[in-house]
Amino acid sequence: MTVATTNTPLLERQYARLGALLIAPTIVVFSLVIVYPLLAAIYLSLFSIYTPTLEGDFVGFANYWDLLSGREFWNSLRVTLVWTVGTLSLQIVLGVGMALLLHQNIWFRSLARSLVLFPYFLSTVVAVLVWRWLFNDLYGAMNHGLMQLGILDMPLDWLGSMPNAMIGVILVGAWKYFPFVVIAVLARLQTIPDHLYEAARIDGAGPIARFWDVTLPQLRSVLVVIILLRAIWDFKEFDLIYLLTGGGPVTSTQTLSLLVYQEAFALNQMGQAAAYSVGMMLVMLVFMLVYLRKTGGR
């Protein structure tokens, strides 16, 4: 591969050409819709562009200066981290717990699995519509249900005030995305050999000891991958939060994705938005590098 190709066998050269030919369409599409826009985003971040006219001037690093000195980016970063950590921890706890339960021999197990998995594949639009209806302050099932159970004594404004809005968003996020954890953990649970449990039982380990000493260590590697993947995906989540709260009240649930969108298409500052998106990407790069390190590209 590193040597000059003059004495590479004919067949090998033909195969290499065929291989390049097969990947060529993918590379073309990739460059067109991913690589070019990515570079363009960085380029655009050096301009001040007014969205409706798409006219702009070169401003150098001014957008980045605004990013660093202004409050918006840092506020959104903080909001994003609160949302990510909150929803991710809920997803993991719920997901692992549910996976352990579904791994047991319960009645109608496959039906239970289907019902649990369903939210993950549901359109975010549908999920948000249903939850906004559930959260409705006058007629919502959430408030009335909790009141009938005696947990609340008066209706709550779920999405319109803080900290309820953040809690609501985190809850819906956990509900929508925890099935991912369930499926991944379930798949791993099925590969834990029975003899490990038998050995632990012979050694006198009770169910709780077996969980800590057998199950959890076996799940560790898959959990690391799940946490990293979900952290990346939760960090960049747009649809769910935008549709539930629009970033409000005011900017209290405005994550970085929402900030970029609003800067570009509500405040019409496309260059500044591009700078925000580049900043966001740099933060994400940290997660990505850890993920690539951990999985080695698997």
Place this chain on the structure above:
Amino acid sequence: MADVTLKNVRKSFGTFTALENLDIEIRSGEFVALLGPSGCGKSTTLRMLAGLEFPSAGEISIDGRVVNDVAPGKRDIAMVFQSYALYPHMTVGQNIAYPLRKRGVPKDERAAAVQKAAELLQLEPLLDRKPAQLSGGQQQRVALGRALVREPKVFLLDEPLSNLDAKLRSYMRAELIELHRRLGKTMVYVTHDQLEAMTMADRIAVMHGGRLQQFDTPDAVYNRPANRFVASFIGTPSMNQIEGTLAGDTFTRGAMTVPLDRARFAAEDGPCVMGVRPEAVTIGTGHVAATIRLVENTGHELIVSLALEDGTRLLSRVEAGRRLSIGQTVQITFEPDAIHLFAPEDDGARLNTDEDASVIPMRSH
């Protein structure tokens, strides 16, 4: 006439050289085993013959035609894989017919050829099954059937028996020998099992570390191993190799001296290695004292582990029924005609002069 030739072949993967200076000439109709430990390059050699890997240098020819640039399917070869590589979505019949289909053989001819191969391998009742429904031995037969259906010039077999259990393996070994006799086709057979190589092959190419060590008949490989590696790799238990010094008519190690007939060796005085097969170490008489450390009874013979006075370990094979006890001190003899001398390096060459004309020294430059 040489049917398969490798001329000065080298294969490297990046900076790692898997094979070097490989020269092999296989005669038409010959059954050749490529034998060696894993990583010795034997499978790479076979895959290069098949056209699945490409030599970095050198020339490969089949039936007089250089095939370096010929696609696998056009080399007139057939291959049996260790994993059998049966197409899971095709029936047994479709699997066997596939090579013919790819060559545009008309349908009725195809059916007749499949029928013939199935008869030969007793696969007729299985033709409509899928590979997943077959036992390991049956899958093995299908793989053979797919290989022989189009009557290729050369058969390449990559450890075809290694996934079978011991009993089935020895049965299939006999079957393959019979098949080779009946078809009379050239077969190149990769294995790490010396028993397979010794029992089946006309000639064995012993490989180690990407180099050919010796290419000769089973008899020659066993009795006249080219170097220390071949001597230790062929034969169970391995040949005893004792490091010592050659001076005049004696080989000395510590307190032990062994008289030698210098005319049998082309060796100079100095450090060298004496090799004696366990069956040539006789217990009872002689002037070398040894202590018995372990006796393993295999039923028809005893494998006796001995220690010389300086602690050097030796193995001896004696007939079953001998009364030998652990800790006992015995006198041993090395049969003079069965003594080999080797140069002292790890891959030291054999220094005996008894090579007859048919044995070509295969170490090339």
Place this chain on the structure above:
Amino acid sequence: MSLPSSMLRKIVLNFVTWSLVAVIAFPLFWMIVTSLKPQSELFRIPPTWLPETITFEHYWRLLTETPFLRYFRNSVVLATTTTVFVVLLGTLGAYSLVRFKFRGRETLAMLVLFTYLLPSVVLIIPLYLMMVEIGLSNTLLSLILAHTTFALPYALWLLRSFMEGIPEDLESAALVDGATRMGAFRDVILPQLLPGIISTALFTFILSWNEYLYALVLVNSDSVAPLTTGVMSMLISAFNIEWSLLMAASVMMSLPLIVVFAFLQSYLTRGFGAGGVKG
């Protein structure tokens, strides 16, 4: 002695599990219930947990009086085209990435993974400008192209790991048996890859069907809007929100998903195993 205690344990386990499942599935239940309630029952305080009267009037209105069917058609065209395009490219690409050696192969595989994790908002501004520039804004084609930004890396990644699961010996055997590389691909690899392709296609379809952000930015004419933005606009534009109608739309919008769940669920779980969460 141990029989009753193990029975008790089983009952407790089932009770706990099914209670949790019920809580998780409640929003789905509530969606269906709401869509079947007459308007008069909807605004009862406290709400009726099971509908007293069942009506399909909302479904009827949805199909006859709203542009729902047009949105649905747009979504079908969008998701199907994206899926076919992406799976076709991805299958060939994955074959190349797994079974061919060429310079930059590893780098390319890393790039695929990187883009698979890239946030859409980074690409959306330049993509928006690009679509305006080449006159594709407000077309389904612009959405198809935009959807490839996430669907292609995803499909390529899934297919790559499915492809890796096919023994290389099979292809070698086909080559020795006389097939060309592409012949071996067609005769041996493709049939083996089929479950993986189906799985990838389902995932891609669902991703594209559910996508919202690109549709929001790239399409603002109602005639080419897919379901996601279309149904949301029904929520936003209405003077008073008709929840029953929206819930009926939600159920209808989830229809393809329900079909997949009922008949092809194993392909979805299989895709998960391949999708980088092998651990």
